[in-house]
Amino acid sequence: MKKGIMSLLGFLFFSSGTLADEFDYDAFVKAYHQAEVMTQQPNATAEDLEHYLSFLTDDVGNQHFPNAPDDSREPDGKALMRKGMMHYLGVHTEYKAELIDYQYGYNAVSIKHKYSAKGKRADGSDFSYSKVALDVLELENGKVSVIRRYSE
Secondary structure, three states: OHHHHHHHHHHHHHHHHHHHOOOOHHHHHHHHHHHHHHOOOOOOOHHHHHHHHOOEEEEEEEEEOOOEOOOOOOOOHHHHHHHHHHHHOOOEEEEEEEEEEEEEEOOEEEEEEEEEEEEEOOOOOEEEEEEEEEEEEEEEOOEEEEEEEEEO
16 A cells, blocks of 8 residues: 555656646655655565666666776666566665755756665575665756766
């Protein structure tokens, strides 16, 4: 039920923003962040992943320092993210996230957030981490076209 409500709110957000020709950055940031958080939960589903991916352009570029330093937009960028994220879907046994702050301007958003997780790797070993990250998003027609994540 909760996922259905979130999907409906996301749909209404995109529909009303397009009709009004005025982009609601506040609503976008909150909906985007919530969708991303849902993909990291222990009970995350393929539906959660698809909801998050609905915020992205098909050719999204994804840069995640220091592991993925290239931010090139690729024709199959969303498909590549789906494949990578699907591999890790549901590996967390615990996940917590908090939106600290965000700023926005013409077609760009910066989101400062902290998150922590615990889980098991495919080899059965445990992992845990806690980070503060800054995500810088470039937007195109109301969708994320480039993601740059800066974290420790």
